[in-house]
Amino acid sequence: MRRREAILVAAQDLLVTENPEDLAMREVARRADISIGSLYQYFPSxxxxxxxxxxxxxxxxxxxxxxxxxxxxxxxxxxxxxxxxxxxxxxxxxxxxxxxxxxxxxxxxxxxxxxxxxxxxxxxxxxxxxxxxxxxxxxxxxxxxxxxxxxxxxxxxxxxxxxxxxxxxxxxxxxxxxxxxxxxxxxxxxxxxxx
Missing domain, CATH: 1.10.357.10 (Tetracycline Repressor, domain 2)
Known part of the structure; x- marks a missing residue:
């Protein structure tokens, strides 16, 4: 659950500063301090x-x-x-x-x-x-x-x-x-x- 929450917090923080269309999965993973593969295990898109x-x-x-x-x-x-x-x-x-x-x-x-x-x-x-x-x-x-x-x-x-x-x-x-x-x-x- 902590990883899932970290992903959501990272994405939410990015949405505050970035255009929603520019939300990049790689940047969400970086900010959540997880690998891109781990991110896709929790959220496919x-x-x-x-x-x-x-x-x-x-x-x-x-x-x-x-x-x-x-x-x-x-x-x-x-x-x-x-x-x-x-x-x-x-x-x-x-x-x-x-x-x-x-x-x-x-x-x-x-x-x-x-x-x-x-x-x-x-x-x-x-x-x-x-x-x-x-x-x-x-x-x-x-x-x-x-x-x-x-x-x-x-x-x-x-x-x-x-x-x-x-x-x-x-x-x-x-x-x-x-x-x-x-x-x-x-x-x-x-x-x-x-x-």
């Missing part, structure tokens, strides 16, 4: 390494969102306001990517590969499916299909908005995040069932 990195990041983000949603519901007796929910979830998401710039680099590398883009869509769907139940509570709605479409849209746009925000300099970063929160809040308010 660059897409295999990217897939492992993507899966690891998706797992981290999924766990983060589940934890934040549970804490949000607990902190507000199961009934947070839309603004509380948007602030909590988006701030956690931004914080994750701000403190893990390698995750953005992994995402960029994955976009060049059709299979990995499909994996991203599958993850977006899984995240949206998870978000439906708390959003139905938040919006006092019983229309699962309507809430799923909102959850899919917000989930997909969140990744793009956060990556854009973190690619810009201050104070634009904070302004983009604030504007995205405003947009999400407006979409959620528009889908709230009247009391």
């Amino acid at each position: 660059k897409p295999a390494i990217l897939r492992a990195l993507v899966m690891r990041n998706l797992d981290k983000v999924g766990a983060l969102l589940r934890g934040e949603v549970n804490a949000l519901l607990e902190d507000h007796a199961g009934r947070p306001t839309i603004a509380q929910a948007v602030d909590r979830i988006i701030d956690a998401y931004v914080s994750h990517y701000r403190s893990h710039p390698e995750a953005i680099a992994v995402w960029a590398g994955a976009q060049a590969d059709l299979e990995l883009r499909r994996l991203d869509v599958i993850d977006t769907r899984a995240t949206a499916d998870f978000m439906v139940a708390p959003m139905m509570i938040l919006l006092s709605s019983s229309d699962r299909d309507a809430i799923l479409s909102v959850a899919l849209l917000i989930t997909e746009l969140a990744g793009h908005a956060v990556r854009l925000a973190l690619a810009l300099e201050a104070p634009l970063t904070d302004r983009i995040v604030a504007q995205f929160k405003t947009m999400v809040t407006a979409v959620l308010e528009a889908n709230r069932e009247p009391n």
Whole structure:
């Protein structure tokens, strides 16, 4: 397991400093301090390494969102306001990517590969499916299909908005995040069932 982790760390570090298309297996092996033959025993190709990195990041983000949603519901007796929910979830998401710039680099590398883009869509769907139940509570709605479409849209746009925000300099970063929160809040308010 240590070798596999060393390979993933080396590839991840390279993705932060290199163009994802330039990720070279030989350089990954050198940085992981293993032979190229050993590298291929663990990962037969660059897409295999990217897939492992993507899966690891998706797992981290999924766990983060589940934890934040549970804490949000607990902190507000199961009934947070839309603004509380948007602030909590988006701030956690931004914080994750701000403190893990390698995750953005992994995402960029994955976009060049059709299979990995499909994996991203599958993850977006899984995240949206998870978000439906708390959003139905938040919006006092019983229309699962309507809430799923909102959850899919917000989930997909969140990744793009956060990556854009973190690619810009201050104070634009904070302004983009604030504007995205405003947009999400407006979409959620528009889908709230009247009391």
